[in-house]
Amino acid sequence: MNSLWLCDDFKDNRFFGLDKDVFCDVCIIGAGIFGLTCGYYLSKLGFKVVVVDKYDVARKTTGHTTAKITSQHGLFYTYLVDTYGEQFAKDYLFANENAIENIKDIIDTEHINCDFEVQSSFVYSTDISDVEKIKMEVDCLNSIGFPANFVTKCGLPFEIAGGVQFKNQAQFNPIKYVNGLCNCIIKNDGNIYTNTTVYDVKNDDDLFSTFTVGGTIKSKYIILASHYPFINFPGMYFFKMYQSSSYVIGVDTKKTLFNGMYITSSVPTYSFRTAFYNGKKILLLGGCDHKTGTPVTFEDSYLNLENYAKQLYPNCEVLFRWDTRDCITLDKIPYIGLFSSTIDNFFVGTGFNKWGMTSSNVAANIVCDMILDKTNKFAYVFDSTRVNPIKNRTEIKNMISESVSSLALKKLKDSSVSFDSICFNSGGVIDVNGQKVGVYKDSSGNIFAVKPICTHLGCLLSWNDADKTWDCPCHGSRFDFMGRNLYDPAFKDLETFNLNF
C-alpha cells in the first residue's frame, strides 16, 4: 500500500530526465513543495528556472505528509517565548499565518483544484494533568496577539481533557497542489527534470555548475531544496539535524467523520485529519514517531495505528498505509537562507520539523526575497547560518534527549545477530569472517546481502522491519533491501554481496 496522495488518481509522471547541458537563472535541486514553490514564484517574476529531482515530482516528504497547513506546531509558542522572547515568537507565528494566506492566494489565482478546505487546528490531550500547560499555551498565544481558544469539546469521537484551537487553518491534497505549481512553472517557460541524480555542485566565475547523470546545469543561483541537504560542506547540516520517522494510515471508517485537524500535545503522538478519496471522506490517522534508524517492527508502527483506528471505528477498513521522514533541527526552527555564509547566491530551506506544508511557503518567500535583494522581516527567525548559544532548560532538554538517543543507537551498532535467527521476510546485521554484512531473507528464503555502511558518512545501518529498509541512525538516509538509496543525504547505493552458504 502506498500514500493516498501518490495513488494513480493524483500522481504526476509527465516529466523526463535531463539529457543535455542547460543554462538558467536559478537551478532548484528538489521537486518537492519547497522547490516547486520557489520555482513558481521566480518563474512568474521572469527568472528562467530549472527544477531537477532524483525521482518524480514530490515523491518524498511532500507525497507522504499529512498535509496540514497551519501555524500551530504543537505546544510550541510557550517554548518560543521562553527561549527567544515575545517578538521572535510573534514573527515565527505570523510568518506561518502569512504562508497560509499565500497558499490560498496561489490556489485562487491559479485555479488549482486541490481539495483545499479551511479547518480549525487543535492540539489536545485526554490527560487532565496536561491541561495546565495547554492553558499556558493559550495565554501565551493571546499575549502575543493571536486569538487561540482553550476548548474542552472538539469533533473527535472521544472526550478530551482540553485543547488549543487555532481557527482558519487549512488542509489540502499536496500532490494536486504541486501538480498545479508544475503547470505554472511550465507555462512560465521553466523546466522540470525528474529521475536525474545530482552528484556535485561547483562554483566558478560567478556561475554554478550542477552536475547530474544526464548533463550539467549552469546557473547564477542555486536553491538546495532536497529533502535533506546532501552536499556536506561547507553547510554541515549533518551536524545540525536528524530525521524522524512516522506512519500514516488511510481508513474508511464507514461512519460520518468530524471536521478539524488534530494532534496530541504529548507522546504518544497521534494525528487526525480527513481527506477525500473516491468522492468519500476518509480518516488519516498518523503517529508512532521515532528517530530514523531506531529498529522498528510492524507491530510498533502500522499495527499500533490500525488497532487504535479499530478501537474508535470497529468496522473500519484500512485503504492506505505509508511512512514518512522529516528533518528535525535541534532548536526546532527551520533553516532558511544562505546554504553557508561563505557562498553567495546558494540558498537552502530545510528542517521543517514536520510542518513543511506551511514552512515551505515561508522558506520560498524568504529565499525569493534574498534573490531579489529585498528585505524580509521574518528572515532573521529562520536564519540558516545561525550559531545560537543554548538559551534555556527546554532547549538543553531537547539537545540531551537527542544525545541520549544517539548513545542508545551506538549500543545497537555493536549488536549482530546470527544468520539462522533471521526469519523469512526480515533482516539483520551478521558477522561474516569479522566483517559486518546486512542480510534480508525474503518470504521465499532468497537472500539479499549488502554492506550495511551508510554511503553518506559511514555509520552502521540498522534494519527497519516495518518497511523492509536499511536505515541510518546518524542522519536518516535509507536504502531498500537490495541496497538502493531511497532517502538522502546519502545518494549512492550500498555495496552488495553474493552470499553463498
Ligand code: FES
Ligand atoms: Fe549520514 Fe548515514 S545519513 S552517515
